[in-house]
Amino acid sequence: MDVRLSAEQSALRDAAAQAVDRLGPATVAGLDDAERTAKLDAAVTASGWRELRTPVDGGAPLASAVEVAIVAEELGRGLADAAFLGPTLAAELRRRAGAPDAGVPETVALRHDLSAPACAVDGVLPNGAVAIDALGATSALVLMEDGGGYALGAVALGENAAGLDLTRPSVTIPASEVAALESQTTTLGLGDLGTWDSLALAVTCADLVGIMCGAVTLATGYARQRAQYGATIGSFQAVQHLLADAHVAMEGSRSIALHAAWAVDALPAADALVAASSAKAYCARAARSVCETAIQVHGGIGNTWECLAHVYLRRALLSTDVLGGVGPNLERVLASHGLGGDHGLR
Amino acid sequence: MDFADSPDEAAFRQRLREWLAHNNPGLPPSSTSDEYWAAQAGWHERLYDAGFFGLSWPTAVGGHGLPSVYDVILDEELIAAAAPPRPSIGYLVQGLLEHGNEDVQQRFLPGLVNGRDRWCQGFSEPDAGSDLASLRTRAVRDGDEFVITGHKVWTSYSDQAEWCLVLARTDPDVPKHKGISAFAVPMRQPGIEQRPLKMINGITREFGEVLFDGARVDAANMIGEPGEGWRLAMTVVSHEREPGELGYVARYGKLANELAHVVGADPAAFGPEQRRDLAWALVEVEMLRCHVSRRLSDRLGGLTHGPEGSVDKLLMTSTEQAVGHAALSVGGVAPAGGDDTWLRVYLYSRAQSVMGGTSQIQRNLVATRILELPTS
Numbered sequence: 001m002d003v004r005l006s007a008e009q010s011a012l013r014d015a016a017a018q019a020v021d022r023l024g025p026a027t028v029a030g031l032d033d034a035e036r037t038a039k040l041d042a043a044v045t046a047s048g049w050r051e052l053r054t055p056v057d058g059g060a061p062l063a064s065a066v067e068v069a070i071v072a073e074e075l076g077r078g079l080a081d082a083a084f085l086g087p088t089l090a091a092e093l094r095r096r097a098g099a100p101d102a103g104v105p106e107t108v109a110l111r112h113d114l115s116a117p118a119c120a121v122d123g124v125l126p127n128g129a130v131a132i133d134a135l136g137a138t139s140a141l142v143l144m145e146d147g148g149g150y151a152l153g154a155v156a157l158g159e160n161a162a163g164l165d166l167t168r169p170s171v172t173i174p175a176s177e178v179a180a181l182e183s184q185t186t187t188l189g190l191g192d193l194g195t196w197d198s199l200a201l202a203v204t205c206a207d208l209v210g211i212m213c214g215a216v217t218l219a220t221g222y223a224r225q226r227a228q229y230g231a232t233i234g235s236f237q238a239v240q241h242l243l244a245d246a247h248v249a250m251e252g253s254r255s256i257a258l259h260a261a262w263a264v265d266a267l268p269a270a271d272a273l274v275a276a277s278s279a280k281a282y283c284a285r286a287a288r289s290v291c292e293t294a295i296q297v298h299g300g301i302g303n304t305w306e307c308l309a310h311v312y313l314r315r316a317l318l319s320t321d322v323l324g325g326v327g328p329n330l331e332r333v334l335a336s337h338g339l340g341g342d343h344g345l346r
Numbered sequence: 347m348d349f350a351d352s353p354d355e356a357a358f359r360q361r362l363r364e365w366l367a368h369n370n371p372g373l374p375p376s377s378t379s380d381e382y383w384a385a386q387a388g389w390h391e392r393l394y395d396a397g398f399f400g401l402s403w404p405t406a407v408g409g410h411g412l413p414s415v416y417d418v419i420l421d422e423e424l425i426a427a428a429a430p431p432r433p434s435i436g437y438l439v440q441g442l443l444e445h446g447n448e449d450v451q452q453r454f455l456p457g458l459v460n461g462r463d464r465w466c467q468g469f470s471e472p473d474a475g476s477d478l479a480s481l482r483t484r485a486v487r488d489g490d491e492f493v494i495t496g497h498k499v500w501t502s503y504s505d506q507a508e509w510c511l512v513l514a515r516t517d518p519d520v521p522k523h524k525g526i527s528a529f530a531v532p533m534r535q536p537g538i539e540q541r542p543l544k545m546i547n548g549i550t551r552e553f554g555e556v557l558f559d560g561a562r563v564d565a566a567n568m569i570g571e572p573g574e575g576w577r578l579a580m581t582v583v584s585h586e587r588e589p590g591e592l593g594y595v596a597r598y599g600k601l602a603n604e605l606a607h608v609v610g611a612d613p614a615a616f617g618p619e620q621r622r623d624l625a626w627a628l629v630e631v632e633m634l635r636c637h638v639s640r641r642l643s644d645r646l647g648g649l650t651h652g653p654e655g656s657v658d659k660l661l662m663t664s665t666e667q668a669v670g671h672a673a674l675s676v677g678g679v680a681p682a683g684g685d686d687t688w689l690r691v692y693l694y695s696r697a698q699s700v701m702g703g704t705s706q707i708q709r710n711l712v713a714t715r716i717l718e719l720p721t722s
Contacts, residue, residue, distance in 0.1 A: 237709075240710065
């Protein structure tokens with residue numbers, strides 16, 4: 001056991017950090033800077049980070065979920081308004097189904113509450129769906145019931161809608177027909193989908209860790225310079241303890257999220273799902289609390305649109321809901337101890 | 347980045363698992379009964395004699411010189427076997443390793459590590475709790491000895507200890523942090539009076555106070571240089587804050603799994619709130635296990651102890667107290683008496699945010715030393 005990042009992994013983290021530090025939105029107004037957004041998107045495209053889960057010879061992914069998580073954490077920390085989660089999850093579906101690269105920017109469609117992938121029955125999505133992380137995407141993958149398993153289908157996407165997360169817009173998909181992808185070689189089974197769930201949970205955990213890191217840095221920086229009663233508010237224990245708790249929550253989240261990312265490719269599917277569920281419950285609870293602290297430390301300014309604190313909170317709320325937040329994941333943890341059932345927490 | 351065992355680690359895990367299958371004493375949770383404390387010394391000796399304790403300490407003092415991550419394997423297997431946790435003496439070992447001279451290390455560490463000598467820690471005093479540096483116990487030179495006079499409190503396991511690591515003021519004329527020295531004081535002598543303290547969960551064998559009234563200690567039992575006591579104390583308490591050093595993950599894991607079995611035995615009897623409390627306990631234990639893996643991996647590049655220990659301590663506390671809340675919720679409070687094990691687990695969990703430095707002190711350290719916020 002040695003859970004330190006390798007030299008290559010550290011270099012990957014540094015590269016992602018540099019990209020978001022240079023090209024991420026430094027302010028809320030910066031979110032509307034189309035030139036900057038295009039540069040960030042170009043940098044992410046050039047890096048190849050969206051292709052980490054595409055297959056190499058033999059079908060294994062180009063990189064493990066740990067590398068995906070490393071990038072996701074940095075993009076979350078820097079509030080990167082460039083697609084990553086959606087394309088990564090789409091690539092994982094295509095890899096498992098043996099489907100060729102889309103050739104166009106693509107994401108995934110989830111149920112309206114984001115708790116599971118959208119699934120078409122008899123070629124129709126009866127209730128529609130939501131395409132997440134859809135900036136620049138022209139289509140979204142959905143599952144299609146296919147005998148005892150699942151095939152992949154695609155739905156064309158309309159215009160981006162901003163929605164909850166100001167950095168990763170979602171697109172609502174109306175009730176519609178779905179066309180099956182051509183040339184997919186493998187029907188997806190529950191094991192495939194379980195591992196895909198684990199990946200989605202682990203990547204959103206990493207995003208939440210990054211968000212927490214960014215929010216703590218933002219709030220700590222403010223507390224160091226904002227003065228009241230003739231002293232910076234960061235010198236007051238009441239404020240210090242809020243920020244200390246936020247830092248500690250972030251560190252605990254980082255530890256459990258790192259294990260979840262490792263587990264995706266290293267453990268049997270059921271164990272990986274428990275690791276991911278434990279991590280998601282922990283990180284989701286922590287992230288909401290940390291982002292709320294960031295708003296609180298900023299006082300009145302924290303409750304205005306122009307303060308970045310709510311951008312972190314909004315991004316955290318979206319990542320939380322992807323494959324479920326606290327309740328559904330605590331339920332998964334209990335189920336792994338043989339305590340599943342209809343005494344649900346949801 | 348790999349949480350998996352190397353071949354050597356896997357072989358060690360297998361040997362340990364086989365040994366535990368036949369050598370688990372099945373003691374009750376450590377925090378809830380005097381019976382555990384009475385049997386703890388025997389467990390320490392058996393674990394050590396079988397080659398499964400002192401894994402990461404130097405071979406010269408009876409350790410195995412293995413990488414620090416072996417302690418994670420030990421904790422994980424103790425959880426899986428529902429065995430008692432490993433003895434929590436790492437902070438004392440580190441204090442002697444980092445501050446004791448060759449003579450002190452050779453005389454004291456082997457017995458501490460192999461469990462034949464039991465130790466307690468005489469740091470806190472009635473008027474020196476969080477403000478430890480204001481301690482008033484005095485050590486006055488008398489020939490080849492020092493004479494110790496003072497009142498120590500919260501001295502865990504003092505009734506079983508042969509030795510006490512005592513902080514005492516040797517120079518009253520210098521600033522308070524600089525006049526403190528540390529001694530290994532033999533406990534079985536006239537001039538030392540012990541008074542057990544009954545904790546809120548009813549146990550009497552863990553907590554105590556010790557009165558030194560002219561107790562004598564050989565000058566060669568000073569640990570470190572005169573005036574080095576404060577630095578030694580900081581070494582000890584920073585290790586005392588680390589769950590990797592204490593091995594409490596195994597205790598929490600055992601308790602959480604036992605609570606899961608309580609629910610599993612009669613699922614219909616437990617509602618959503620109780621299930622939620624149990625789930626949080628399981629998740630917190632998993633978090634702490636992963637966190638210890640991460641922190642002990644960091645040590646593979648060299649031993650460090652800094653303000654990060656305060657982060658560890660706060661995470662350890664949240665885990666123990668989540669387990670405590672699950673014990674309260676799932677195990678119940680035994681309102682009419684009888685088996686109140688789970689009530690005792692809950693009540694004991696309240697001590698974790700005080701012992702080894704309160705959570706408020708830890709937050710001060712995180713804020714000022716990690717987040718670099720200004721001191722007021």
